Amino acid sequence: MNTNLKISNVTKIYPGCVANDNVSLEFNSGKIYALLGENGAGKSTLVKILSGVIIPDEGKIYLNENNLKLNSPLDAKKNDIGMVFQHFNLFETLSVFENLIIDSDEQREVLREKIDSIMRKYNFSIDLDIPVLNLSAGQKQKVEIIRCLIRSPKVLIMDEPTSVLTEQETSELFLSLKKFSEEGILIIYITHKLKEVIELCDEVAVMRRGKLVSVSEIKNENIESLANKMVGQNLKTIKKKKEKNSSDKLINITNLNFISEDPFETNLSDINFSVNRGECLGIAGISGNGQSELFQVLSGEIISDKNSIEFNKNYIGDLNPQERREYLMAFSPEDRLEQAAIPQMAIFENVALNNYKSSNFFNNGLINENKIKEHSKKIISDFNVNTDNIELKSQFLSGGNLQKLIIGRELITSPDLLICFNPTWGLDVGAINYIHETLIKINEQNKSIILISTDTDELLKLSDKISVIHKGKLSKIMDADEVTSEKLGILMGGGN
């Protein structure tokens, strides 16, 4: 049976922002649709409206000519619309099985049978009786998908599903999605990754600032044309000039170990690497394989053995982040709002937190506000942060602007080494481009970078050398030119 889903003149206005501005779209089963847009373009709002999480101010949704009243997620489920959210909607401490059955009224035995047959059909293998927190991101996503499939949906919406997946997991997901599509499920795929749109989808709708800007068939598009539609201007493609780097060692890690007392953290074992001046070392891996612990050890949030980290010919393993900054290291953590900045504090106050010795932010214990503000303004203009109000609370900056502010705060001291962890996570193409350009510039000034990232494309683009972290162990360090994303994917999955 054919499924036809129609969105008609949907508008959703938030204070100070039109999330969806009179959007109309039509979908038919048998095809995979991409909904493409930068962060804040309104695509998540639109699919949350389709799944009943958000109620639109105006507009109607029709499924096979029937006007749907979607006032809660339950309504969407009843109308056979299933959605896999970007941030998993799973209950971490409940078992996989409990997660799957929570919204169903059928008998447990019947459901188990049903789940088993779904898993057999699509070749999923997940232990149903372990708690969800023991699963990898890819497995968690499968749990979400199974949860939708139990209800035999007519429409399946996937919100940025690959942001946490490896290359292999992504291609497995694509195979499954194609299979679902052949079976008559209408698939709407939300993403800002252009490559995926080209690879997977049949039709693409592009959104920008809450408005629908174009609907077209994939065969008439290419990556550049889509990128330009998405951003609304011509993007320059950036490329790193690979030069012969110096062999002057800046940081040298030897026999670094970290054993955590928290069973949900990853232990690091026997980490050895070094980075030369002007070089970018990329560290790839699926999230949760020790990246966060490695970042914390490198930044000094976790203190390690004094001799395990040699930086600029000083042993600094036992120093805290502030002391490491004095040796000209700088850090950009993964979680922008929790680790890098304090959301409730103003921009200039957040700038003052990086209080390096020569800054004169504080005189005799008093805050030198003028000095800090002057400094903050310089960061904002130098690093293209899109605001002129330095008194703004940092939580109101978009992800991209906040990241620019953080990188700017770190770089203004011209450090010798910048350690960043997923610097472009969740950012839109424009902001990603800017951050990438900035990172390349750092290398050109003969400064070094350690880039811990789960985005393989980003690593291949920016790194001179790449290593992969898997279960707290680092693979051998490879020249970036010799590595392909397939090879990285295998190493990330624990293969050779």
Next chain:
Amino acid sequence: MIIDVNFVGLIIASIMASAVPLILASCGELITERSGVLNLGVEGMMIIGAISGFALMTVTGSLIIAVFGAMLAGVLISTIFAFLTQTLITNHVATGLALTIFGIGISAMIGKNFVGIPGKEFPVLFESLKDTIPLLSPILFGHSVVFYFAFALPFVTSYFLKKTKIGLIVRAVGDSPESASNQGINVKLVRYACILYGGAMCGLAGAYLSMIYTPQWIENMTGGRGWIALALVVFSTWNPIKILIGAMIFGGLTIIQFHMQAIGVRIPVQFLTALPYIVTIIVLVVISRDSRKIRLSTPSSLGKSFYKDN
């Protein structure tokens, strides 16, 4: 020296009787906390239950009205908490503390007229069987219906949480209210229900104290049992069976230290009085130290307000 087995039986029975209010209040609070709500008003709800039960018994003369009235009083006062924390999104900790202060104050005010009035005898079950089996009879028979209910409650609670659909929903809400809401579960409704249930159990615990355990009204007669109940929930890592163990240890040591004081054991009284608190916590910490299990049974959203922004 010959130890009378029936005397031992009686001591065990009295230990169990002193554990009853702790078990009732803890199991109620456990459900509330499993849904992610931290209600520190246990002491206040218990004392309200105690005065309501006693007052209703004196005024109406009906024990049934008194017991259910006490539970209803617990429900009503916890409704205030639920309305504040769930509808007006106030802070759980501050609201709970206020509830306790409010409960103690208002119970003292209502209770003024009931001081010194003797209580009524509460009927016991299976009294005719009291002399049939040595040792076991005094433990098993001749107790109030609330007593039997209390000792069944941890097992029922455990079954409810693990095996029933609604139990699963309660745990899910406590784990992640956001996910639950996106799954179409009415988080507020679940939390309201859990808070009200907790209130009813605390009311019953209070009524047990003023109507059965020491049938009279004394100001502030809960005497910190509400706080012990709260501590039991946390140190048992939200496990009803461990609450039972903890309550028994606490009740046991309280009774035994009384006897020790009476015999005149040469240990400072202060230390003896503190003993139940210390030992209970040590034992519960030791039996629940598996950090993986703690993670799995701790309601991740405990004490955090949830509001949906549409």
